[in-house]
Amino acid sequence: MNKSDIQAQAIARAQQFVPRGVSSGHRVGWTQVFDRTAGSYVWDMEGNRYIDYLNAWGPIVLGHCDERVSEAVSRAIRTCDVTGVGPQLYEADVAEIVCGAMPSADKVAFCSSGTDATMHAAHIARAATGRRKLLKFHGSYHGWNDQLAVGSSRVDFSPDAPLNTPNGAGLHPGSVADVVVVEWNDHAGLKAAFAEFGPELAAAFSEPYVHSYGCVPAEPGFLELLRDLCTAEGTILVFDEVKTGFRAALGGYQSVIGVTPDLTAFGKAIANGFSVAGIAGIESLMGHLGAYDGKKATLDGTYNASPYGMAASLATLRVLGDDETIPHLYAMGERLRAGLREAIAAAGVPACVAGLGSEYVVYFREQLPKNFKEAMDVDGDLFARYHAGLLSRGVLEPSFPTGDRRMNAAVTAEDIDYTIEAATASLAEL
């Protein structure tokens, strides 16, 4: 078998047994299959090496197969696998670090995915307020639970199209009816939504810095307005820090911008690749978690706070809490964004660069977008050719134009400079 057949055959074999050959949406359409990772690099089955700017869509923050995490997890595997009785190994240690770092965290409960975390946050908010409706922002993805999988489909952008279209088929119709969707950075629209629905809103969900369609910050005053409206109406403010948590700062992006939510959903970077997520919140709200009495919101899960996940989280958070790791991520992010901006200017291509710390994106449009509709209005053809150029030069990025990219902390200045060269050459070909 020649080398390139190996990957085609692996994909064909997966398609025989798995719908579309993949078990998560954005994995579809690649011709590469990756079978080795280390530090800032991944290798495909043909042995080609790529600098990784996908990083498993967020979780890999320290580096692939980080020794400190692998060592901690293998120790847990050898000494205590899972019990499911009482507090789990390292659970309190991880919770203590999160509570110490995250402004909104008096208590923390663990689950296994960001989807679980936002679902539990919705349950807590409804249990606490006795209200039904949820508010969210157009384009922000909060996972696939029925409560929130609304208003981020990329189907219809005509001016009159409703914002709260379901993201996929099979969602409970009542979920769609109960979600109020507002355009991101639309101050007047947000006020109007609260004026109309305020007393019915159990919670408002927001990414404090949007990564669902690249990198789009809140305009000055927007999150403060959201905070004030929630406080005035008794609506629970939930920050979805699944992407920003532990990566933008140990205490989440809330610790950077100084707007404190009532609840926070987190996941991804907390465990450098192990499936750990959770909900953090103020004491009075977290007290609404209980089990099976019909009055409390339930939190149950075989794998919640598993010793493997907690061991990985503890090791990851200890490193992220040092004086070097997050500053290194910010320095590498700045270096890359500056280099990309120069490369774009030199090539004269209509594109712009956005980002925060280790996260970045190149939008193929003249100006930075301020909401979902603008972010989707990019030159897809230029993007596809740029993406192919990077890939052929050993730089791996998400394959759709609004996917946020990120580096892990194993990345070196040489990796970044190589990436800028690859981008310069790819842009010159457009």
Ligand code: PMP
């Ligand atoms: N919220 C945000 C902001 C996300 O980016 C994601 C995943 N990309 C989720 C929630 C869902 O997390 P998970 O994939 O772990 O269910």
